[in-house]
Amino acid sequence: MMRARRVTGFLALLLLLLPLSGCFILSTTRRLPVPRPPAAVQTVLPEVLVADINQRWKSMNTLVAAVEIQASVLKRKEGFARDYTSFRGHILIRKPGFLRVLGQVPVLGTKMFDMASDGKTFKLYVPSRSEAIVGANELHKKSKSQIENMRPGFFFDAMVVRGLEPDDWYSVVSDTETVEDAARKHLYTVPEYVLSISHRKHGSQQLIPVRVITFHRDDLFPYQQDLYDERGNLETQVFYSAYTDFGNIQFPAKVIIRRPQEDYQIVLTVDKVTENIALSDDQFQIKIPEGTKIQNLE
Secondary structure, eight states: OHHHHHHHHHHHHHHHHGGGSOOOOOOOOOOOOOOBOOSOOOOOOHHHHHHHHHHHHHHOSEEEEEEEEEEEEEETTTTEEEEOOOEEEEEEEETTTEEEEEEEOTTTOOEEEEEEEOSSEEEEEEGGGTEEEEEESSOOSOOSSGGGGOOTHHHHHHHSOOOOOTTOEEEEEEEEEEEEETTTTEEEEEEEEEEEEEEEOTTSSOEEEEEEEEEETTTOOEEEEEEEOTTSOEEEEEEEEEEEEOSSOEEEEEEEEEETTTTEEEEEEEEEEEESOOOOGGGGOOOOOTTOEEEEEO
16 A cells, blocks of 8 residues: 555656656647536525425425336347337325326227225226236235336325425535536536435434435425335435426426336426316226226235
């Protein structure tokens, strides 16, 4: 270690002495890309950032969205991805945990699938196969099939950013990301706030990560949300972009949901969003026809 330090010191001294030695040494000057900062950067206290996200969550009771859904299987270790044809869909959400997602067959417009959850149990019905899946929202026993381990709760948490619970611990750090704009051929900086939410492990000083939310400081909107399971493993990554004014709500026009453990990705292109319209319990119910093959998941 000491020898390495002496060599490093010698090289630094050599670089300082070379211009003074009178030797004929050539040098060139290169231009480095200078990242461009945003037009405006907001500064807020951590408690203000948390109060803002809590207020957004509190003010939303229901959400209805018309979307285009495109799913992909990402086999990163094998080095390939399989993209499926996109299709139209509708998403209904009602707090605290009601969710319904309907998918339509491309071109035909008939029902591809229908999924509903009351926050505790869920049903998924596929008419073309005359099959249905029912189970608990919480995963109690893992299956060998990673797709069967998916539960609708991740979809709810991806579409809306929940407020903090009373027993949540949090911290906020300021960071800056450098992003390349290939089309315009320049770099730009993105100042960020990173809000980390944790739970304290019972009887321990250890903090278990729950969520990490990244805000851009030009508008203070969430642009990424990482969600972890009870063991602290990364379960879902959500990327929000192209925030758009949908009448009474600013909402991302594109939502990318990644499930790294299942090698699965869902891209939602949002066409329309409406908040706080009345949604009844019946709108979160699915009637499964007689004769349908039903699979029960634990």
